[in-house]
């Protein structure tokens with residue numbers, strides 16, 4: 001197996017796979033009001049097609065796969081798919097990002113199927129605010145899903161919080177205080193502009209430094225090294241905490257120089273940068289009978305075209321036009 005590197009000498013070993021663009025929530029930062037256009041069934045890769053592409057990627061040097069969506073748990077048969085995926089040679093880490101709505105039912109199955117790492121999105125501890133952010137009244141189910149994930153053995157349970165000024169920034173401390181009583185990782189993520197209204201994002205963006213300053217008013221934060229991760233989070237703990245705080249700052253401290261990932265969308269497009277609309281179509285090749293070598297070449301081309309960095313802070317930045325976040329998967 002070769003080590004995959006791009007032209008900026010970054011090792012690429014991580015594939016994020018969006019298995020559906022459908023979702024049972026409609027978060028204000030991810031999905032346009034009124035919903036995003038949904039892919040038809042025939043446009044979405046079948047599980048067989050996903051397995052084939054992932055198998056080729058694993059032979060080339062990818063070793064970590066994260067399933068995402070839309071909401072991955074709304075796709076029927078997801079646990080069986082995970083079971084088959086987990087058995088593929090070369091796969092060292094299989095993880096999932098979910099909104100948690102269906103986790104109470106599925107956590108045990110998913111754990112049994114070989115998923116060991118799980119990230120659950122939860123931006124508020126208040127039911128009414130949850131309804132405002134996600135446009136669905138599902139707070140209680142998500143909270144029960146989080147506890148079920150812990151009960152069946154996911155360790156750590158990671159909770160993703162997108163921080164938005166005037167919406168949930170007043171809850172940063174309360175959310176972080178969960179780490180005093182629960183062994184969770186609470187990960188604060190800077191709000192990103194992906195196919196959303198510029199003014200709206202600018203108005204609600206909160207920087208990682210501001211979040212850290214707020215957290216430091218409670219008790220000194222100690223930065224710790226947490227190895228067991230695929231991503232760009234910086235980790236901190238409060239004294240006596242049983243959990244950990246993560247900070248993910250794609251906007252203020254961009255981590256492009258160490259970016260190790262590419263993405264596969266539900267409709268079979270390889271996307272080498274979250275913020276770039278450059279995509280390569282792998283679905284049409286697989287459906288026209290491409291060989292494994294042919295598919296490997298498309299993966300290589302995608303990695304070769306991976307942009308050096310995003311420029312979302314610059315005035316020249318033009319937000320991604322083609323897809324809302326729900327159709328990329330984060």
Ligand code: SAM
Nearest residue numbers: 029030070071098099121160191192325329330
């Ligand atoms: N439905 C699943 C979920 O919500 O966890 C998986 C897909 S979701 C697109 C993946 C992650 O992207 C979530 O943690 C979500 O909070 C995050 N996300 C979505 N839109 C975002 C934005 N505009 N800025 C920052 N994070 C965002």
Ligand code: SF4
Nearest residue numbers: 023025027030070099
């Ligand atoms: Fe759905 Fe996740 Fe996007 Fe929310 S963040 S709309 S749960 S895909």
